[in-house]
Amino acid sequence: MVATGKKHFAGLTRYFIREAVRWPNFRRFFQPGYRRNAFLLMSLLIAVLTFGSVILFLVFENRYTKTELQHRADTLTQLLSSTLQTALYIRDKDAIEREIAAILPANDISRIDVRLANGEIFYEHTISSPATTIASTRQVSINPALNPEEAIAGATDLLPEVLGLVTVHLDPTQRVSVYNRHAIRVLLLGAAVWLTGSLFGYLLMQRVTSSYQRISDGLAAIARGEIQTITDAFPDQEMADLASSINNLSMSLHFREQENAALQKRVLRSLEKRAAKAEETMQMKLAEANRMASIGTMASYMAHEVNNPIGLILVNLDLMQDVFTDSAMIYEEHYQRHGNFQLGGVEYKEFNNDFMYILNEMREGAKRVRHIVGDLKRFARQESAEKAELVDLNKILITVLRLCGRKIKVSTSNLDIRLSHVLPNVQGNAQRLEQVVVNLVINACQALPDKSRGIFLSSEYAKDRKQAVIRIRDEGVGVEKEKIPYLTDPFFSTKQNEGGTGLGLAICAQIIAEHHGTLEFASEIGKGMEVTIRLPEAKESI
Amino acid sequence: MYRMVFFFILVMNVAVPVMAEELLILQSLRTRNYREVVKAATSACDVSAREIFMSEIAEVNVPRVIRESRAKAVLAVGDTAFKAAIRQRHVPVVGALTLEMQQLPANAKAIPYLASQQKYLQTFRTLGKKNIGMVYDGKLSTYVAQADRMAKGMGIHLELREVNRTEQVGEALASLQRTPIDALWVIPDTNVEPLLKLAAVKQIPAVVFSKAYLKTGAVLAIEPDRTFIGKRAGELVCKAIIDGWLPAQIASNTAYITCGNIELAQRLGLPGALFSQACSN
Numbered sequence: 001m002v003a004t005g006k007k008h009f010a011g012l013t014r015y016f017i018r019e020a021v022r023w024p025n026f027r028r029f030f031q032p033g034y035r036r037n038a039f040l041l042m043s044l045l046i047a048v049l050t051f052g053s054v055i056l057f058l059v060f061e062n063r064y065t066k067t068e069l070q071h072r073a074d075t076l077t078q079l080l081s082s083t084l085q086t087a088l089y090i091r092d093k094d095a096i097e098r099e100i101a102a103i104l105p106a107n108d109i110s111r112i113d114v115r116l117a118n119g120e121i122f123y124e125h126t127i128s129s130p131a132t133t134i135a136s137t138r139q140v141s142i143n144p145a146l147n148p149e150e151a152i153a154g155a156t157d158l159l160p161e162v163l164g165l166v167t168v169h170l171d172p173t174q175r176v177s178v179y180n181r182h183a184i185r186v187l188l189l190g191a192a193v194w195l196t197g198s199l200f201g202y203l204l205m206q207r208v209t210s211s212y213q214r215i216s217d218g219l220a221a222i223a224r225g226e227i228q229t230i231t232d233a234f235p236d237q238e239m240a241d242l243a244s245s246i247n248n249l250s251m252s253l254h255f256r257e258q259e260n261a262a263l264q265k266r267v268l269r270s271l272e273k274r275a276a277k278a279e280e281t282m283q284m285k286l287a288e289a290n291r292m293a294s295i296g297t298m299a300s301y302m303a304h305e306v307n308n309p310i311g312l313i314l315v316n317l318d319l320m321q322d323v324f325t326d327s328a329m330i331y332e333e334h335y336q337r338h339g340n341f342q343l344g345g346v347e348y349k350e351f352n353n354d355f356m357y358i359l360n361e362m363r364e365g366a367k368r369v370r371h372i373v374g375d376l377k378r379f380a381r382q383e384s385a386e387k388a389e390l391v392d393l394n395k396i397l398i399t400v401l402r403l404c405g406r407k408i409k410v411s412t413s414n415l416d417i418r419l420s421h422v423l424p425n426v427q428g429n430a431q432r433l434e435q436v437v438v439n440l441v442i443n444a445c446q447a448l449p450d451k452s453r454g455i456f457l458s459s460e461y462a463k464d465r466k467q468a469v470i471r472i473r474d475e476g477v478g479v480e481k482e483k484i485p486y487l488t489d490p491f492f493s494t495k496q497n498e499g500g501t502g503l504g505l506a507i508c509a510q511i512i513a514e515h516h517g518t519l520e521f522a523s524e525i526g527k528g529m530e531v532t533i534r535l536p537e538a539k540e541s542i
Numbered sequence: 543m544y545r546m547v548f549f550f551i552l553v554m555n556v557a558v559p560v561m562a563e564e565l566l567i568l569q570s571l572r573t574r575n576y577r578e579v580v581k582a583a584t585s586a587c588d589v590s591a592r593e594i595f596m597s598e599i600a601e602v603n604v605p606r607v608i609r610e611s612r613a614k615a616v617l618a619v620g621d622t623a624f625k626a627a628i629r630q631r632h633v634p635v636v637g638a639l640t641l642e643m644q645q646l647p648a649n650a651k652a653i654p655y656l657a658s659q660q661k662y663l664q665t666f667r668t669l670g671k672k673n674i675g676m677v678y679d680g681k682l683s684t685y686v687a688q689a690d691r692m693a694k695g696m697g698i699h700l701e702l703r704e705v706n707r708t709e710q711v712g713e714a715l716a717s718l719q720r721t722p723i724d725a726l727w728v729i730p731d732t733n734v735e736p737l738l739k740l741a742a743v744k745q746i747p748a749v750v751f752s753k754a755y756l757k758t759g760a761v762l763a764i765e766p767d768r769t770f771i772g773k774r775a776g777e778l779v780c781k782a783i784i785d786g787w788l789p790a791q792i793a794s795n796t797a798y799i800t801c802g803n804i805e806l807a808q809r810l811g812l813p814g815a816l817f818s819q820a821c822s823n
Contacts, residue, residue, distance in 0.1 A: 086739035090715035095743070142735055149621040151734070151752035152639050152655065154575040 028213075029206060035213070039198075039205045046197040054190035058183050065179050066134070069108075069170055073136030076103060076168045081138040084114065088122070088140050088163045096123045110171040114140075116164045133169040140164045211239035215246060222250050303373040310370045317363050324355055372503075390425040390538055391433060393459050393468050400437040401457075404445070411445035414454030414475075422461050426468050426535040428515040433535075436508045440472045440531050443504065446495065447476025447529065466537040467517075473530040479523040487521055564783055565591040566613035568604065568627050570620025572597065575768055579619055579638050582772025587780035596623055605630035615782040617775055624652060634782035638775040639768070641682075641730045651778060651788045653771045655730075656751055657764045657798050659689035662727060663696050665749060665764065665800075669812055671725035675701040675718045677711070679731050686729070705733070715740055725749065728760065735759075747810055753801040761810060762802045770797035 030036050080099065087095035100112055100123075110133055114123040141160040334341065335348055343351045397419065401408070408415055426433075444455050453475035460469045479487065479494055486492045488509035493502035505519075512519045516536055523529035565587070569576045572595045584591055592611060596604070604626035608616055616635045618624040624637035628650040637652030646652065666674055674693070678686045686702060693700045701723050703714035711733045718726075718740060726741045726748040728734055734750065738759030741748035750756075753763040782788050 086715075086736065086743045089712060089736045089739065090719055091712045092716050092719055095719065142739065149570065149641070151754040152575065152641075152730075153571050153573045153620055154754065 025206065029202070035205055035209045039201055042201045042205070043194075043198040046201065047194050050190045050194045050197070054186050057186060061182065062179060065175050066172075069134040069172055069175055070136065072108075073134050073168050073170045074138070076109070076170075077136045077138035077166055079103065080112070080114075080166045080168065081140045084140050084166055085142050085163065088114065088116075089142055091122070093123055097125070100125055108170050108172075108174060109168060111167075111169040113167040113169075114164060115167070117162050119165075122164060128171055130171045130173050132172060134172050135167055135169045137165055137167040140166050211236055215239065215243055218243070218246060218250075222246075222253070300377060303377040306369065306373050307377075310366050310373065313366045314363060314370070317359055317366065321356070321359050324359070328352070388427045389430065391428050391430045392423070392425055393433070393470055393535070394419045394423055396430060396433050396437055397457055397459060397470065399434055400441055403434075404438060404441050407442060407445050408455065411448050411451065412453060412455050413451045416454060416456040416458075418456075418458040420458075420460045423459050423468050424461060424466075424537040426515065426517075427538040428535070429511075432511045433515070436511050436533065437470065437472070439504045439508050440533075444472055444474035444476065444529070444531075447474050447478070449477060453528070461537075462534070465534070467534045468537060469535075470533040471530060472533075473528060475528040478525045478528050479521075480525060481523070484521050484523060488519065563590040563592040563611065564614045565589050565617060565779055566608060566611045566615075566633075567591050567593045567617045567619070568608075568623040569593065569595050569618075570597065570622035571595065576619045576639065578768045579772035579775065580617070582769045583617055583638070583776035583779060586773045586776025587783070589780070589783060591617075596620075596626065608633050614786075615779045617779050624650075634786070634788050636775050636778045636782065636788070638771050649788070651792055653774050653778075653792065655766055655771070656685065657766065659685065659692050661764060661798060662749065663689065663693055663698055665762065666698060666725055666727070667696060669725065669747060669749075669762075671747070672697065673699050673701065673723045674725045674727050675703075675721065675723035676727045676729065677703045677705055677714050677718070677731060677733060677737060678729055680704055680706045682729055682731075689727075700727070705731070711736065719744070728755070745810065747807070747812060753799075756801065756803045759806075760803065761806045761812065762800065765799050765801060767797035767799055 029039070080103070083099045083102075084096055086092075087099060096114060103109070104125075104127075110128045110130055111124070111126045113121060116122050140163045142163055331343075331348060331352065335352075341348050346354075397417070401417070441455070441457070448455070455475075456471070456473040458471045460471070461467075462469050483492075483494065487494075488505050489502075490506040491502035492506075509519050512533060512535070518532075518534045520532040520534070521529065522532070565584075567580055567583075569580065580593070592613070594607065599607075604623075608627065608630055609632070613633060616627050616633055618627040618635055618637045619639055621640045621642060624635070624640040624642050627635040627637075628642075628647055631647055631649050633649065635650040637650065639655060640652050641655055642652055666672075676686065676689075683704065686704075690700050690702065701718060701721050703717060705711055705714050715733075715736055723744070723746065725746050726737055728737050728748050728750040730751055731737075734755060735758060738748055738750075738755060741761075742759050747761040748755075748759060749762045749764065750760040751764060753765050756763055778788060778792075
């Protein structure tokens with residue numbers, strides 16, 4: 001069992017080393033990435049630890065060498081200070097030489113000085129003269145004898161008497177040389193440890209990251225759009241689980257992509273349909289616009305052609321009424337004398353009763369035609385709002401109230417007016433804008449079923465949009481929501497029965513559009529309607 | 543009030559002389575050795591005494607102190623005390639544990655401290671040493687001259703080096719270093735320690751006068767018996783107090799304690815019989 005395990009381990013080791021030293025793997029390992037960074041960091045760490053330890057060791061070794069030399073010098077001076085006491089006391093150079101000769105076999109001594117207490121060199125022995133030496137100096141002192149009286153008295157307090165100084169100089173060359181050789185060996189050992197550690201780090205990093213690398217490669221392939229599964233065998237269960245999860249994820253992504261493609265197709269088709277519909281609507285609108293333009297042109301022509309005959313009719317109707325009034329007495333006398341007679345196939349009595357009524361109907365009809373023609377002319381007239389002037393909408397509202405005062409008074413007893421004090425001026429044509437407001441106010445009056453229902457006029461400043469706003473709200477019958485989009489279409493009228501031409505709101509919308517504004521409608525059946533005019537704030541330069 | 547003051551002054555003038563001690567004990571230091579001597583002296587001569595330690599008083603005018611003490615005798619213990627005490631000539635002074643023995647004034651006598659020359663020379667002979675080196679102060683020249691005479695009679699040669707100044711010590715020691723001597727006789731001098739070092743260098747025994755040097759290289763000490771010295775000093779003090787004078791001659795010291803450094807003696811190959819006595823004090 002153990003042998004099998006060892007064999008397996010050896011085989012695995014050989015495999016990883018073989019894989020690690022393959023040039024492509026080696027080259028790939030050192031490409032920029034987390035593996036290279038981790039390896040470099042680890043190698044740096046090993047280098048710092050190794051060489052830091054080596055340097056610390058060498059520093060301590062150096063200090064120890066110096067300390068040891070100093071200690072040796074101290075020991076020698078201590079020895080000499082003891083052995084030279086008597087010889088120095090009796091100033092016997094021979095005795096000093098004998099004492100020094102006893103310690104000279106120590107081959108690192110370079111010089112020994114013996115000085116007297118006054119500093120004068122008494123004895124000197126030089127063996128070598130190195131550039132630097134480790135020196136130690138010690139006093140040679142002698143315990144003064146108890147003087148006889150003290151000895152006899154039994155006193156003991158004594159101070160040593162300094163006889164001189166002995167200095168031993170040690171030659172550190174040999175020790176330094178040993179230290180240097182030692183330092184080189186330790187540095188080489190440190191380098192070897194660093195290289196070995198880095199090599200093991202490389203192998204370990206290869207071993208640890210090979211599974212990640214294969215998974216990373218698989219993910220990169222998936223990212224490139226290659227739907228493939230990671231099929232390598234992974235020695236670690238965790239990596240195998242991860243690869244399995246990634247495979248599942250990849251397949252799931254593949255299915256999702258297919259679903260997305262189908263969905264995109266459906267969406268595209270739907271969009272195409274909508275676009276076609278929108279294009280159709282646009283074409284219809286364009287056609288409508290063309291139609292409206294044609295109607296305008298035609299209306300302008302008709303107005304011109306119809307206006308004169310209508311004028312003639314109205315004038316002649318007045319003449320006819322005058323003629324009939326003037327001839328009425330003659331007809332009456334004739335009737336009194338001759339009884340009823342025929343006029344135009346109608347009996348005079350009946351004719352007399354209805355003729356004025358007929359004339360009035362004819363006049364009203366003609367006036368109506370002239371009115372329609374007038375509206376058509378105004379609708380067709382491309383009078384521009386470029387006739388720019390600064391217009392105060394509050395003043396417009398006040399003017400309109402004055403103009404429509406009678407109509408309003410007849411329509412409602414509940415009029416509410418709220419004007420803003422900060423309303424900015426707008427740029428435009430005051431008369432045209434008055435025309436819009438008058439139209440809307442009259443519409444509001446006409447919408448009220450009785451006088452108890454109110455009309456609410458207000459102006460305000462929409463500061464965020466830089467717009468001046470007028471709201472005209474009535475508590476009238478209202479308009480169905482479905483009809484609201486068509487309110488500004490020409491000839492669309494909710495008051496066909498009341499004689500509406502369907503041009504009023506179209507003209508209003510046109511005028512507001514010319515002023516770069518908007519006309520908004522909000523209505524609910526039975527509760528009334530609110531019309532909002534929004535006009536841009538005039539530029540200060542105007 | 544005036545009467546009371548007068549009476550007080552009268553009493554003081556009459557009573558103070560009556561109250562004065564008969565003996566003034568003047569000591570150089572306050573040590574155990576001196577105390578032993580003083581104790582033996584006061585045992586032998588039971589008189590009223592006053593002790594003064596020179597190391598503890600500010601007054602340096604010792605003759606004045608002695609005069610004002612009105613003592614009938616002075617016991618001076620130690621060299622310093624003895625030298626100070628003999629500066630006056632009126633009161634008898636007995637010296638103990640002092641080395642001052644020559645040219646003393648008539649009112650002063652000192653109990654000899656050193657053992658007799660005979661004792662030392664016999665000791666050297668016992669040790670088998672015949673060439674004895676000695677460095678000595680000129681003050682002890684009488685003692686040394688007697689020793690030299692005695693030595694010649696005993697077949698012993700003394701290598702003598704007289705030293706009167708400190709500068710001469712080194713030369714004397716260097717001379718002895720070169721001289722073939724087989725023992726050193728160390729008598730009181732200010733250069734005992736170099737002599738002991740010389741003995742150590744030459745591997746020869748040094749015989750000293752105080753056992754204090756046994757720790758610093760002496761092999762044998764012949765030290766006087768302090769009780770004996772104190773007793774003799776007490777007898778002399780009593781004689782001086784009673785008779786008012788001191789004897790012209792004083793016998794040599796005869797009681798000694800011989801004490802040795804047995805370990806050093808063995809190293810030097812000396813006979814052990816001399817060192818059988820224990821150094822108890």
